Amino acid sequence: MNIDTKKLSFQLLYISSxxxxxxxxxxxxxxxxxxxxxxxxxxxLILTKQxxxxxxxxxxxxxxxxYFWSSIFSINPIHSLSNFHYIWHFAxxxxxxxxxxxxxxxxxxxxxxxxxxxxxxYFNAFxxxxxxxxxxxxxxxxxxxxxxxxxxxEGFSGFPSYIGAIMLVSTFFFGALGFYNxxxxxxxxxxxxxIATILTQERQDWLGLLIGMISIAFFVKNRKIWLIYLAGIxxxxxxxxxxxxxxxxxxxxxxxxxxxxxxxxxxxKASFDIFNKSSLTRKLTGYGPxxxxxIVHDDTVKIYKQLANKYHxxxxxxxxxxxxxxxxxxxxxxxxxxxxLILSAFFMLLRNNIKAIKYSSGEQxxxxxxxxxxxxxxxxxxxxxxxxxxxxxxxxxx
Numbered sequence: 001m002n003i004d005t006k007k008l009s010f011q012l013l014y015i016s017s018x019x020x021x022x023x024x025x026x027x028x029x030x031x032x033x034x035x036x037x038x039x040x041x042x043x044x045l046i047l048t049k050q051x052x053x054x055x056x057x058x059x060x061x062x063x064x065x066x067y068f069w070s071s072i073f074s075i076n077p078i079h080s081l082s083n084f085h086y087i088w089h090f091a092x093x094x095x096x097x098x099x100x101x102x103x104x105x106x107x108x109x110x111x112x113x114x115x116x117x118x119x120x121x122y123f124n125a126f127x128x129x130x131x132x133x134x135x136x137x138x139x140x141x142x143x144x145x146x147x148x149x150x151x152x153x154e155g156f157s158g159f160p161s162y163i164g165a166i167m168l169v170s171t172f173f174f175g176a177l178g179f180y181n182x183x184x185x186x187x188x189x190x191x192x193x194x195i196a197t198i199l200t201q202e203r204q205d206w207l208g209l210l211i212g213m214i215s216i217a218f219f220v221k222n223r224k225i226w227l228i229y230l231a232g233i234x235x236x237x238x239x240x241x242x243x244x245x246x247x248x249x250x251x252x253x254x255x256x257x258x259x260x261x262x263x264x265x266x267x268x269k270a271s272f273d274i275f276n277k278s279s280l281t282r283k284l285t286g287y288g289p290x291x292x293x294x295i296v297h298d299d300t301v302k303i304y305k306q307l308a309n310k311y312h313x314x315x316x317x318x319x320x321x322x323x324x325x326x327x328x329x330x331x332x333x334x335x336x337x338x339x340x341l342i343l344s345a346f347f348m349l350l351r352n353n354i355k356a357i358k359y360s361s362g363e364q365x366x367x368x369x370x371x372x373x374x375x376x377x378x379x380x381x382x383x384x385x386x387x388x389x390x391x392x393x394x395x396x397x398x
Contacts, residue, residue, distance in 0.1 A: 198245070
């Protein structure tokens with residue numbers, strides 16, 4: 001029996017893409033299975049000489065190149081290179097971008113599971129129960145409560161900041177599709193994602209949402225845009241009166257009383273102090289993924305204690321071994337060269353989309369506008385968290 005290798009390879013890519021649509025916002029474990037299936041199809045394409053590197057592949061390729069670069073020059077290259085994150089996290093792009101047909105089905109399935117994932121966030125926010133535990137909890141023991149930081153809504157992701165980033169991008173992506181196509185499923189997905197973004201209480205996502213909303217006027221030349229802005233103003237004013245939003249905004253304005261913000265200040269100062277003291281080689285190549293945050297941590301703790309005494313806040317706050325700023329994290333992990341590569345990738349992704357918008361129409365134009373707005377919001381949010389350091393966020397964006 002003869003096997004059509006080319007047909008089989010595209011079938012595997014399509015199966016993998018559908019799995020991403022189902023699981024990318026609900027299960028990181030299933031994402032790994034989807035990548036495994038997709039990579040088999042991709043390897044088959046390469047072996048049968050059906051794979052072609054295209055011009056638009058350069059920006060996504062720069063992400064893997066940057067992490068590969070930082071792994072080579074890591075303080076422990078064998079450990080960093082054997083982790084394969086530089087391939088695994090960004091493989092979905094190479095898989096999904098090769099799909100030629102039925103992409104509308106994939107987008108629709110993704111919309112459905114963004115809604116499912118957002119419901120998980122709501123359940124987490126209002127009942128303090130993780131979605132994974134829904135079926136193991138007695139319904140009689142559930143008690144409704146208003147959102148609060150103690151019940152940090154993480155949905156299916158494990159971290160509020162990760163699901164918040166996914167919902168942030170989804171808000172704009174499906175919002176643009178729904179606006180142009182007038183398809184209720186996409187509008188519902190956008191609305192559900194918007195509410196989830198707010199409920200996660202991640203301030204970097206709120207800021208990204210605000211900047212993305214303001215940027216809509218640069219992409220949409222339509223009188224209806226002012227209705228969107230009016231609705232947005234009403235929404236912001238209304239939300240500002242709710243307890244959990246008011247509380248987060250209060251600590252943002254009085255940031256010296258918020259340990260989370262002061263820790264970030266300490267982390268930034270510690271990172272730059274160590275960078276300035278580093279050798280020229282380390283300034284250019286960094287310390288490697290996963291190692292930069294460990295090197296910065298001790299200095300972060302020392303600086304935080306100094307700031308805590310100055311601002312009269314808890315000096316013994318728990319400080320995680322992370323660098324909560326993607327750009328600074330790349331600077332310390334991959335050096336100046338890595339940072340330049342990442343910034344180039346971010347710039348090219350947005351530039352390519354904006355250029356393509358001019359020559360597109362209908363659904364294609366909506367996809368490009370939605371992704372452009374999502375990218376702008378994501379770039380802003382990344383300045384306050386290491387979002388692409390998360391496998392789930394990297395896989396989703398890829």
